[in-house]
Amino acid sequence: xxxxxxxxxxxxxxxxxxxxxGSAVRLVLDVPTWPGNDPGAHLDIRLTAPDGYQxxxxxxxxxxxxxxxxxxxxxxxxxxxxxxxxxxxxxxGDELEVHGPLGxxxxxxxxxxxxxxxQLIAGGSGIVPLYAMAAARESVPDGAxxxxxxxxxxxxxxxxxxxxxALTATRVDVVHTRAVAPGSTEMPGRLRIDxxxxxxxxxxxxxxxxxxxxxxxVEAVTGWLLELGHPPAKIRTERFGGS
Amino acid sequence: xxxxxxxxxxRRRDHDPRLPPGQTLVHDWPVLSAGPTPTIxxxxxxxxxxxxSGAEHRWDWQQLHELGVEDVVxxxxxxxxxxxxxxxxxxxxxxxxxxxxxxxxxxxxxxSYGGYTTNVPLADLLGRxxxxxxxxxxxxTPEHGGPARLLVxxxxxxxxxxxxxxxxxxxxxxxxxxxxxxxxxxxxxxxxERYW
Numbered sequence: 374x375x376x377x378x379x380x381x382x383x384x385x386x387x388x389x390x391x392x393x394x395g396s397a398v399r400l401v402l403d404v405p406t407w408p409g410n411d412p413g414a415h416l417d418i419r420l421t422a423p424d425g426y427q428x429x430x431x432x433x434x435x436x437x438x439x440x441x442x443x444x445x446x447x448x449x450x451x452x453x454x455x456x457x458x459x460x461x462x463x464x465x466g467d468e469l470e471v472h473g474p475l476g477x478x479x480x481x482x483x484x485x486x487x488x489x490x491x492q493l494i495a496g497g498s499g500i501v502p503l504y505a506m507a508a509a510r511e512s513v514p515d516g517a518x519x520x521x522x523x524x525x526x527x528x529x530x531x532x533x534x535x536x537x538x539a540l541t542a543t544r545v546d547v548v549h550t551r552a553v554a555p556g557s558t559e560m561p562g563r564l565r566i567d568x569x570x571x572x573x574x575x576x577x578x579x580x581x582x583x584x585x586x587x588x589x590x591v592e593a594v595t596g597w598l599l600e601l602g603h604p605p606a607k608i609r610t611e612r613f614g615g616s
Numbered sequence: 617x618x619x620x621x622x623x624x625x626x627r628r629r630d631h632d633p634r635l636p637p638g639q640t641l642v643h644d645w646p647v648l649s650a651g652p653t654p655t656i657x658x659x660x661x662x663x664x665x666x667x668x669s670g671a672e673h674r675w676d677w678q679q680l681h682e683l684g685v686e687d688v689v690x691x692x693x694x695x696x697x698x699x700x701x702x703x704x705x706x707x708x709x710x711x712x713x714x715x716x717x718x719x720x721x722x723x724x725x726x727x728s729y730g731g732y733t734t735n736v737p738l739a740d741l742l743g744r745x746x747x748x749x750x751x752x753x754x755x756x757t758p759e760h761g762g763p764a765r766l767l768v769x770x771x772x773x774x775x776x777x778x779x780x781x782x783x784x785x786x787x788x789x790x791x792x793x794x795x796x797x798x799x800x801x802x803x804x805x806x807x808x809e810r811y812w
Contacts, residue, residue: 379812380798380811380812384619417697419638420621420624420625421619421620421621421624422620422621422624422625422628423620423622423625424625426625426628426631427638428624428628428629428640429638429640429697430697431696431697453627454627454628454629454640457627458621458623458624458627462623462624467621467622468619468621469619469621470619475798475811476798477797477798478650478794478797479650588646588647588759592647592653592759595651595652595653596652596653598652599652605651605652605654605730606651606731608651608652609650609651610649610650610651610652612646612647612648612649613646
């Protein structure tokens, strides 16, 4: 996907809808005119009510490569306008208007020649674009070393848990902030600068870093990364929500 | 496009005619940045306008304030679909900095601490833009572009460069950071100039 794809409106049909976590749903879409997208890209979904009222929201894409299949994982925002509809009301066979692919900066190119390490850091549903990158990495022979650190409240809040467990080309570490799996010896607790340092590539490895999650998570993690000695130019962020 | 989403609309927000197409009113203030938040102290802060002759016009924090800070109440529109209406800002009109600048060039590349850039025609700055130091009654926090950001509210908010440090005149309109990364060269929210 090295040539920039035109950004267009497309009609997507929901082929499969399955619960991802207690608050999120995985949507497999069939988008016949989709030009393909890079890992990390996103799209806008626009909903139109019967009386013509419209609302749009952006969602990261969990899949990459050529269409027509596009996979999303949507977390319900409490008091949200669009996500509750996508999570609770959408059924298989429904159509959606999507606008994309969007995003040229917070993307990873599988055909790159750079072999320096890639460090992915996800907070909650921020895992979606980073999962797309790690999934794409699986098919790259002799690609850059990949590590993924996820911070989630409990094990049942981890998106793509089965797929993450099966990755062979990415080292995955998960930090649980509220509760751990039964029988686990891990202590639950928020990520801190010392656990971040333990679970991520060191500055001496010169990793390219992608951080995605709620704004306070991204602010805290990027502050620690700078404190640990990672140069700002090597850190790309995607945030959502207010500060 | 004829896709109607059956059952959607129950949780709709009231439509406000002050919102450009495709925008939703929010009451918090989302933070979106491509990288880490730079930290610059007001003692080291400076703003420089560089012209085609190589002349540099420079203001430090105090000199900026001596030009006179005014109240601005304005709407802002982010390309990621959120808008805030009637937001209270304080800043120095860009005109006051350009009063002492001699240039024939009509386009500006805005530069920020941390490396961010965005292009804006000079005509979109004069009479329509500020170097802003306060928002919602308080000094701009680093996350929102403090100590000072450009405020160009009639264009999508990626043009209101955070952590602004200067402007360089240019003879033609050249794409800055987001404009090189898929976003529209001008970014008028009323024409929904979001992407290429």
